[in-house]
Amino acid sequence: MPTSFLPYEPKQDFLLPPSLSEWLPENHLAYFVSEIIDRLDLQRFYARYEGDGRRNQPFDPVMLVKVLVYGYATGVFSSRKIARKLFEDVAFRMLGAGNFPSHRTICDFRLRHLPELKELFAQVGRLARELGLVKLGTIALDGTKVKANASKHKAMSYGRMKEQEQKLKQEIEALLERARSTDAQEDARLGVNQAEEELPAELRRREERLAKIAAAKARLEARQAEADRERGRHPDDEQRPGDGAGRPFKHPFGVPDDKAQDNFTDPQSRIMKMGGSFEQCYNAQAAVDGESQLIIANGFTNNAADNGEFLPMIEAVKDNLEELPKRVLADSGYRSEQAFAVLEQKGVEALVALGREGKNRMSIDPEHYPASARMAERLASPGGQKHYRRRKVIPEPVFGWVKHILGFRQFSLRGLTKVKGEWSLVCLAMNVRHMWALQT
Numbered sequence: 001m002p003t004s005f006l007p008y009e010p011k012q013d014f015l016l017p018p019s020l021s022e023w024l025p026e027n028h029l030a031y032f033v034s035e036i037i038d039r040l041d042l043q044r045f046y047a048r049y050e051g052d053g054r055r056n057q058p059f060d061p062v063m064l065v066k067v068l069v070y071g072y073a074t075g076v077f078s079s080r081k082i083a084r085k086l087f088e089d090v091a092f093r094m095l096g097a098g099n100f101p102s103h104r105t106i107c108d109f110r111l112r113h114l115p116e117l118k119e120l121f122a123q124v125g126r127l128a129r130e131l132g133l134v135k136l137g138t139i140a141l142d143g144t145k146v147k148a149n150a151s152k153h154k155a156m157s158y159g160r161m162k163e164q165e166q167k168l169k170q171e172i173e174a175l176l177e178r179a180r181s182t183d184a185q186e187d188a189r190l191g192v193n194q195a196e197e198e199l200p201a202e203l204r205r206r207e208e209r210l211a212k213i214a215a216a217k218a219r220l221e222a223r224q225a226e227a228d229r230e231r232g233r234h235p236d237d238e239q240r241p242g243d244g245a246g247r248p249f250k251h252p253f254g255v256p257d258d259k260a261q262d263n264f265t266d267p268q269s270r271i272m273k274m275g276g277s278f279e280q281c282y283n284a285q286a287a288v289d290g291e292s293q294l295i296i297a298n299g300f301t302n303n304a305a306d307n308g309e310f311l312p313m314i315e316a317v318k319d320n321l322e323e324l325p326k327r328v329l330a331d332s333g334y335r336s337e338q339a340f341a342v343l344e345q346k347g348v349e350a351l352v353a354l355g356r357e358g359k360n361r362m363s364i365d366p367e368h369y370p371a372s373a374r375m376a377e378r379l380a381s382p383g384g385q386k387h388y389r390r391r392k393v394i395p396e397p398v399f400g401w402v403k404h405i406l407g408f409r410q411f412s413l414r415g416l417t418k419v420k421g422e423w424s425l426v427c428l429a430m431n432v433r434h435m436w437a438l439q440t
Contacts, residue, residue: 020094030091032436033070037062040123044116059101064109065120066095072429075407079107111413114421121428122320125296128435129321136321138290138387140329140394141313143306144403145281147410148269148419152280155271159258161217168210175203216262225254268416272304282411284423287313288395290329294434295398295427296321300420306333310352311342324348329391332356340371351378351388402430 024030045061070091071082083103085092101109110117128134156164225235235253251257263269263280272281283306285299297316299309310330318324324346332353343350354364354376366373378384402408408426411419 020097023090023094027440028091029073029433029436030070030094032439033073033432034066034095036124036127036432036435037066037069039127040120042116042120044119045113048112059099059105059109061109061113063096063099064101064106065117067092067101068106068110068117068425069429069432070095072406072408072425073433075405077408077412079103079110079412082106110422110425111418114418114424117428118421118424121298121424121431124428124431124435125294125320126322128292128294128296128431131435133292133435133438134289134294134296134321135291136289136296136317136323136325138327138329138390138394139287139296139317139325140290140391141285141287141306141310141334142331142395142399143283143285143309143333144399145272145274145279145304146284146408146423147274148263148266148280148282149411149414150263150265150269150280152263152271152278154265155261155263155280156213156216157258158217158220158256158260158262161213161220161262162258165210165213165217168206168213172203172206172210175206179203212264216264216267219267220256220260220262221254224251224256224260228253266414268302269414270302270304282416282419282423283309285309285313286395286398286427287317287328288398290390290394292434292438293394293398294431298424298427300416300423302416306331307336307339310334310336310339314343314346314348327351327387329388329394331391335372337369337372340375344371344374349378350375351384351391353388354379398430401434402426406430406433 042062042065045065049058049061067082067086071077071085074091076082076085080103082092083101083106086096086100087093125134129136233249233253237249237253261271266280269280269282271278272283274281281304283301283304285301285306286295287297287299288294289296297313297320299313299316301309314324314328325348327349328343328351330350330352332355334352335354340350340352352375354372364373364376379388406426406429411422413419413422
């Protein structure tokens with residue numbers, strides 16, 4: 001008896017319209033993303049379109065939000081790839097529901113609505129709290145370096161800028177002198193009323209390069225001046241105050257060290273140590289709930305150090321969930337006498353390492369650093385040691401999921417404000433995906 005196969009007719013049209021609810025398995029992530037977004041308040045997205053007299057109908061913001069969140073939750077970050085997925089991928093096509101926005105529309109929507117996407121992150125956190133997923137008993141803070149959308153090879157040191165600036169000025173002067181000599185010869189041959197030729201291409205290139213270097217130098221000098229003011233210096237100081245020997249400062253006010261660098265592609269990114277090498281990066285922060293490992297607050301800085309982010313992250317938790325955690329864990333990078341004292345006043349138990357883990361801790365003067373001395377006592381207690389041992393297993397797996405499961409290792413956008421918004425979108429997508437995993 002011949003084998004009987006199931007019918008296969010690729011050219012057969014549907015007799016009845018297909019239902020979107022039958023395209024994917026019942027518990028698919030795409031359905032969960034759609035249900036979560038439908039429960040959120042998207043009024044701020046729609047407010048941008050009210051009363052602007054548009055002739056063409058824009059795409060519905062709820063559709064674009066669902067597509068963006070699902071894209072980031074499945075490791076699709078490029079607007080071009082998302083636009084292509086809307087044609088090729090069943091899950092994206094279900095969320096698009098017959099809409100096929102171009103990659104430019106998706107990119108513009110993401111850029112335009114970064115503040116609103118950050119607010120959605122907070123809404124999802126509150127929803128997780130209502131569902132009982134976030135307990136706020138113990139949270140942990142940590143930061144991770146994420147590559148900027150810029151190459152470290154597009155950076156230049158201040159010392160190198162000064163050398164290049166002087167070299168380019170000499171080359172420009174030589175080219176101008178040669179151009180003047182050529183003009184004089186042509187005037188003698190053709191007459192002075194002859195139309196002026198455009199500047200030679202090599203001259204334009206050098207002038208453009210000189211302008212970029214001058215702008216980068218100005219940024220470094222402004223950054224250094226701000227740092228000097230924070231240290232109590234002023235523009236006309238020349239030596240350290242109260243110094244009987246009259247020792248001068250290492251550098252004049254607002255003059256950077258020759259090794260200070262600026263990047264031409266993304267000037268707000270910084271060179272940071274990442275693994276065993278140095279890369280052009282940003283420092284992304286996250287506060288993670290100890291029970292669910294959901295991200296309950298996120299922060300962002302272009303400073304490689306974490307200690308200035310301790311209190312802002314705790315305040316972000318309070319803003320998002322309208323409640324402070326009972327206990328917060330962090331490594332020695334967040335050590336701060338002021339932050340310890342503030343958290344004690346708020347009734348939050350903090351367990352923050354005072355030195356490298358596994359190393360002998362330095363003695364702390366309780367008279368000058370009372371909050372740090374009390375922190376050392378808590379860390380030395382059996383209960384403190386028990387709680388602090390959980391620090392690594394709370395936030396670090398989340399960063400592992402973001403980088404190795406989602407594949408988010410580099411920002412798509414440039415500039416501190418834009419990448420800060422994109423980090424909120426990453427955290428939002430990570431939370432939605434993790435909530436789906438917790439409930440399936």
